[in-house]
Amino acid sequence: MADLSGTDLSEEKDAEIELKKRQKRPWDDLHKSGKIGISPELPETLGFYDISSVRREQREHPADPSLTRFIGAELTRGYFLEHNEAKYTERRERVYTFLRIPKELEKLMTFGFFLCVDAFLYVFTLLPLRVLLAVLRLLTLPCCGFRLDGSRLLQPAQVCDVLKGLIMVLCFSMMHYVDYSMIYHQIRGQSVIKLYIIYNMLEVADRLFSSFGQDILDALYWTATEPKERKRDSIGVIPHFFMAVFYVFLHAILIMVQASTLNVAFNSHNKSLLTIMMSNNFVEIKGSVFKKFEKNNLFQMSNSDIKERFTSYVLLLIVCLRNMEQFAWKPDHLWVLFPDVFMVVTSEVAVDFIKHAFITKFNDITADVYSEYRASLAFDLLSSRQKNACTDYSDSVARRMGFIPLPLAVLLIRVVMSSIKVQGALSYTCVFLFYLGLVTLKVLNSIVLLGKSCVYVKRANMEDKLKSKKSNKSLYSMSSKCQKKCQKNHIYCKKVIPAPSLSKEEECEVQGASDLKHRTPKKDLLEIDRFTICGNRID
Numbered sequence: 001m002a003d004l005s006g007t008d009l010s011e012e013k014d015a016e017i018e019l020k021k022r023q024k025r026p027w028d029d030l031h032k033s034g035k036i037g038i039s040p041e042l043p044e045t046l047g048f049y050d051i052s053s054v055r056r057e058q059r060e061h062p063a064d065p066s067l068t069r070f071i072g073a074e075l076t077r078g079y080f081l082e083h084n085e086a087k088y089t090e091r092r093e094r095v096y097t098f099l100r101i102p103k104e105l106e107k108l109m110t111f112g113f114f115l116c117v118d119a120f121l122y123v124f125t126l127l128p129l130r131v132l133l134a135v136l137r138l139l140t141l142p143c144c145g146f147r148l149d150g151s152r153l154l155q156p157a158q159v160c161d162v163l164k165g166l167i168m169v170l171c172f173s174m175m176h177y178v179d180y181s182m183i184y185h186q187i188r189g190q191s192v193i194k195l196y197i198i199y200n201m202l203e204v205a206d207r208l209f210s211s212f213g214q215d216i217l218d219a220l221y222w223t224a225t226e227p228k229e230r231k232r233d234s235i236g237v238i239p240h241f242f243m244a245v246f247y248v249f250l251h252a253i254l255i256m257v258q259a260s261t262l263n264v265a266f267n268s269h270n271k272s273l274l275t276i277m278m279s280n281n282f283v284e285i286k287g288s289v290f291k292k293f294e295k296n297n298l299f300q301m302s303n304s305d306i307k308e309r310f311t312s313y314v315l316l317l318i319v320c321l322r323n324m325e326q327f328a329w330k331p332d333h334l335w336v337l338f339p340d341v342f343m344v345v346t347s348e349v350a351v352d353f354i355k356h357a358f359i360t361k362f363n364d365i366t367a368d369v370y371s372e373y374r375a376s377l378a379f380d381l382l383s384s385r386q387k388n389a390c391t392d393y394s395d396s397v398a399r400r401m402g403f404i405p406l407p408l409a410v411l412l413i414r415v416v417m418s419s420i421k422v423q424g425a426l427s428y429t430c431v432f433l434f435y436l437g438l439v440t441l442k443v444l445n446s447i448v449l450l451g452k453s454c455v456y457v458k459r460a461n462m463e464d465k466l467k468s469k470k471s472n473k474s475l476y477s478m479s480s481k482c483q484k485k486c487q488k489n490h491i492y493c494k495k496v497i498p499a500p501s502l503s504k505e506e507e508c509e510v511q512g513a514s515d516l517k518h519r520t521p522k523k524d525l526l527e528i529d530r531f532t533i534c535g536n537r538i539d
Contacts (some may be wrong), residue, residue, distance in 0.1 A: 035091070067074050081375065091392035094202040101357040103304075104370040109352070111374050111452065112272050112306035116403050117447055119394040120310075121442040123409040134158040156225035163224060165242065171248045176415045178253060184260045188267075195261060196276050202258045206311075209251045210402045217404070220244045220378065220397070244344070251407035252414075255311075259318045261409070266319055266340050274340060280349040289358045298356075298365060299373050303401040307350050312348060314408055316341055327483075359363060375460035378453035417439065 025093055132152055141153060154162070187195065220240040265274040288301070320337055327333040360367065380400055384393040391399075398404045422431060457463060 038206055056309055076137060082117055094361060098357050100367040101360055102371075102435050104367045105352065105356050108302060108370045108377075109306055109309065110458075111449075112377060113302070115377060115397055116249065116306065116310040116401065116405075116447060118445050120404065120405045120409065120447065121438060122394050123164075123405050125439045125442045126167075127161060127164060130158070130161040134162050137413070157392065159224050160221045161323075163220060163244075164406065166241075167248055167406060168247055170245050171252060171410045172413055173402055174249050175252060175410060178256070178414075180256065180260070180418065183257060184263060184322075187257070187260050188264045192273050192276065195273055196280070199258070199261050199277055200280065202254060202261065205254055206251075206258070206264050207402070207408075209247070210307075210404055213247050213251060213397045213404050214395070214402075215405075216240075216244050216247050217398075220393075222279065222327065249412060251404070252410045255315070255407055255411050256414075259315050259322075261414075263319045266323065266337065271340070274344075278344065280346045281347055285351060285355050285358075288355055289362065293318075293359050293363045293365070295365065297367065298359060298363075299376070301359075302356075302370070302373055305356075307403040308400045309348060309352075310403065311408065312344070314412065316344065317411065321415055322417045365382075371456075372460065375456045375462060378456040379465075380464055381453045382448060382457060455497060483502060504505040510522045 058126050134447045138153060187198075190513070216427045220237070220243070221536060224237050245331070262277070265271075265277055268274065293301075320334070320341070323337055324330075359365070360369075376399065381393065384391060394405060422428060
């Protein structure tokens with residue numbers, strides 16, 4: 001019995017030893033033999049230790065604590081960035097793009113700003129002359145006893161100019177019944193928080209007015225110039241005209257209230273309202289930066305920022321005129337206003353830089369996109385200067401940027417005439433010389449813009465698109481004239497000249513609203529205006 005129990009115990013020991021050998025890791029033998037260390041197959045970092053060397057150190061320094069070895073490993077641990085070269089190169093390019101954004105954005109802003117200046121100066125300089133030429137044509141045609149055009153008393157562009165001039169005159173006469181001083185004192189009597197809320201509501205109302213106002217004006221122009229042969233489905237020119245006058249008058253009052261609120265902020269003693277209004281610009285960063293933006297959405301936002309910057313400059317001009325009038329045009333008071341004006345302008349520019357820099361960073365948009373935006377605006381300018389252009393340049397700017405110059409021009413004329421008293425022959429001479437200066441500025445600005453636009457369109461390789469657009473419009477006009485002539489003579493006319501095959505970006509300009517359902521979701525930049533829905537949003 002004793003021999004059997006001893007045999008069983010020895011067998012159990014042998015089984016345990018065999019099991020331990022099986023569970024033993026195969027690389028322990030390699031460590032003991034010294035064949036494994038820091039091999040080329042293993043990561044070549046300072047933090048990877050040879051286990052045999054560690055055990056050797058433990059035998060040589062048994063009292064060395066493990067915390068010391070851990071700290072030493074942390075101090076000597078290394079890594080190699082070239083193992084992930086693509087990622088770090090991309091991060092560096094993002095930094096360079098972030099730093100390039102302010103420069104590229106300011107180029108776009110400067111070009112767009114002068115486009116707005118050109119459209120705004122057109123109302124004061126060339127529009128009165130064009131209206132005068134149209135009136136002279138109306139007066140001279142009965143004396144001559146024939147029509148120069150054969151079918152129209154006035155050309156469509158002249159009809160639109162006369163309508164614009166009548167709207168300006170009527171709205172200016174109506175603005176005389178609005179007391180600027182009363183509005184200013186009514187606003188000044190409100191609390192700071194209430195004024196802050198009012199100013200935000202006015203900004204929203206200004207955008208809504210701009211979106212619907214250009215549609216009202218376009219409807220008026222088309223109703224007045226629609227061909228007589230076509231069946232009319234409108235309410236008539238006179239209702240559209242009164243709608244346009246009512247809109248321009250209300251929009252001018254809205255901008256006047258905005259200017260009065262800004263004037264109250266400038267004249268407040270502790271400048272708290274001005275600080276709150278400036279902080280509202282930084283709130284705009286929160287509402288824009290952390291949202292998904294596409295290329296078309298960013299184009300809309302850029303156009304909106306151009307329009308807002310130009311409008312804010314005109315509002316600052318109105319505030320300075322009103323304040324200088326109250327202080328009898330003393331030059332010293334202008335230096336009192338200068339720090340506040342500089343602070344408002346600086347905050348506006350800084351907010352635009354930060355907003356666009358982070359939007360392009362989070363949405364992985366390159367800085368080159370702003371050159372495309374600039375080329376699109378230049379394409380609009382060159383298209384409106386062609387012989388067969390389908391819209392006026394100022395209307396094109398209004399659609400693209402949401403900037404309508406008529407209400408702002410009416411308000412500025414009202415403020416200037418109430419602030420500056422013109423008396424005597426010398427004063428009228430100065431006014432005439434000032435008008436000549438504005439005309440000169442308008443002409444020089446237009447020449448420079450046309451030259452720059454040609455350069456931008458050529459760089460963007462959009463010359464062929466401009467030429468094809470011109471040829472398609474001329475071909476379409478020839479076809480329509482042929483059909484009208486045949487209809488007039490009661491002859492069945494086949495299409496001798498076929499209607500041109502228009503691309504998607506040209507159908508909206510020739511066919512109008514009938515092709516809205518045929519548009520693709522991905523629109524070209526030339527199809528995007530200020531209030532076009534891109535995806536599921538308008539920015």
